[in-house]
Amino acid sequence: MTDPKPEISALKMFESLLDKDPEKSMGLAAIEALLEVLKTSTENISLKLNSTNSSSLSENLQDKVTSLTDKTSTVQGLTKDLSNAVDEMMRTDRSSATVQSACELFLRFSSLISQEKLIDANFEAVKCEYVKRGNVFIKRIEKSRSIIAKCFRPFIRSNLKVLTHSYSKVVLESLLESKAHGCVFHVFVTESQPDNSGRRMAEKLRQSGIQTTLILDSAVGYIMESIDIVVFGAEGVMETGGIINKIGTLGIAICAKAMNKPVYVMAESIKFIKEYPLNQSDTPNKFKYRYSTLESKKDALDDEHPLTDYTPPQYLNLLITDLGIFTPAAVGDELIKLYT
């Protein structure tokens, strides 16, 4: 009997995946980490069971005991392991909205196993099902960015002026794909303080030959009259149809609405969150501040600058996702379909 493998720390796995490939979608990394936890917990538990074989129970009884424990405590134990892993990953300083939504959807999808297979006493088969479904889910998610990029192509015409905010990988990929298909357009990117992430976006865009201008956050009002469309990514899409995105998004969206410029949001379906905020103060703190801030300054949050804001659905025109192009009102229905 080999030694049980060391417990994999989901958070460490998550971080290492992202370090290896900085372009990877955060949600995807979270899901892959979870899948690893799933696989390794399989082996751990089955090893534990085998080690109890040497007890003095009669063989029949032992089989029955193991089969019982297979069905009840291990599936429960598995779910517990996974939710522990999710909690651990939420303690990241990266976007926790994405991590939460991705993990919850992944868990729901994987555990959607038919009743017959659950009743079947062979626990190994159940485990394999989980892992198989997990892989299917991951394959689908890997393609989501390219699906979104394809959906977005008709929106870009030549000589268009596009405004975007901060650094979003989905928006980047979509713009690069449009460029690769021969569209010529001009992108304005906001600097997006406090972390200056707009600068990274502008560099990447320039590298692929797209004409880019980096503008101050405060210059959005000035530039809006010459803009044709506004594009955002999203850290999370809410049940209302509104989005959570880098701070500053709400201001740009309101400005665009006031000047009648269309606002499009690009988000993968794993970013759909089952929350219903009514206004800024109603959005949960775990989405607004990073984990380390929440821990260190639990009581003095009023002095902290939030890193994200909530843009209500009335300022958004369309949401482009890998499940299709929706109006904000239709997102609620899609969410329900995903979560049931």
Added chain:
Amino acid sequence: MGKKKGHNKPQPANSPIAPQAVPETPEKLNAIAEQLKSFSPKKGQATPPSTPEGSNSAPAAALPLATSTPKAQEKADKRPAKAKGKPEDLNDGDGKSRADIENERKAKKLEKQMKKEAATAKKKADAAAGNAEKPPKAPAKEAPANKGQKDAPKTPQQPSKPALKKHFASSDSSDSFNMTANGSKNVSFKEKNIQPSNQYDLTERPAIRVSSYFVHATPHNVHPAFRRLAAKCEFKKLNGVNELLLAFHKTLIEFVEDYNPRPDLPFSESISLDLQPQLCCLSDNGVHPFPQAVGNLIRLFKKQIHELDNTKEICDLKTYLKEWIENSAYYNFDLAEKAIVEFTISKLKSMAHRRILTYSRCPIVEKIILTAAEQFNDLHVYIVDDPNNGSRGKTMLESLSEASIPCTYGHINSIGYLVHQASVVLLGCSAILNTGRVVALRGSSLLALSAQAVNIPVLVAAKTCTFVDKVRLDEHLSTALLREPIETIPEDLVTALVTDLRIVPPSSAPAVLKAKQLGYDN
């Protein structure tokens, strides 16, 4: 009957319009009654019309009928097509039968027409005679003088002010009315269609009629429980849709309990046949539609009856139906209210200042606030009330004060002030339409509108049993049991609907309908 812009009230006895000819009333009415009879529906058991006698007893003398013109004949021919399916036999002691009212309307229309014709003829005559009297100036001078005199509108026999008459005739309203000092309630209008908005014109008919199925309701085939329900509503013992629904559940249970099925029909058919007169009695043969939530209940009940397995014992079927009704009451009241309260409190939890603005009295909102007060210390409630509609907010105020919740009470004129103090608006509703529009007490939309103007969220507590698959309602029509005035709030003024399933944006109302299978095609 099509709804006309200048819809008319029945004429008061001291009408200024003198009867123009000796009315050949009985024969004409007979003829009209015959035509109506020939258009009555095949279903149902319409009893033979008793119109001629009924209408004769009505104040026929006051009915001016210009029966001589051929136009009256045409109109009488056209009328029955519109009045298809109207019962002409149900004289519930209204005083005027429908034929009478039709005749009055016809007469008025004819008169207007004749006035117009005479006016145009006169104008032509004047123009021909070279009388270049300019219409706008003359009435401007004449109108105040006329108002002061409180004259009746000119009949064609007075040719003195032709231009003025044209002005009067072409505009739809007469300029004479009596205003009492009070202004709002005791206004008596001599001729026209102005009515205070809080009262319903009970003779109005809906533009589009859905049901065409009539059973004459007599004391013999209507269960006393339904009559008791109607009486309670009449005497305002039941306020609001919630109380009405609960009472309706009880009434249905009583009905099923005492019901003895007909021997020749299977149970489900016989009970649905005998349910008809009960409902017709309440809704005046479909003229007054039921409130939406009640309509839902009735439809689901009928569906249950259809799906009954007639091979079982009658007492089993009865217990099944009774259990279904009790379950429905339990799910839609006890459980649903608990769920709504929980969801709302989870939203209130995340607020910094819990200052709730609410309108009149909704029992669910009351429950929410009472439960929230147990959890939160800094609750403050602003109650806006409508003094014209029973001041139900005062009851809410009393019950909240008993629970030591700080409250502020104001009438509807103080909305502008109160909305600046509040941080969230909580409203009740009586129905939710397919598009997400909210049907609520008249005055609620003012709160929603002001809330949007100061950017505070509007939450509407809506039970899933009140969702209807309709797109619009005739709000000015009174409903069968409740006579409270309602209105619809547009869906873009509402931030969220708190239902017992989950918190939902108004645009997702069809999804809720589907989930609860309340759609009409189910």
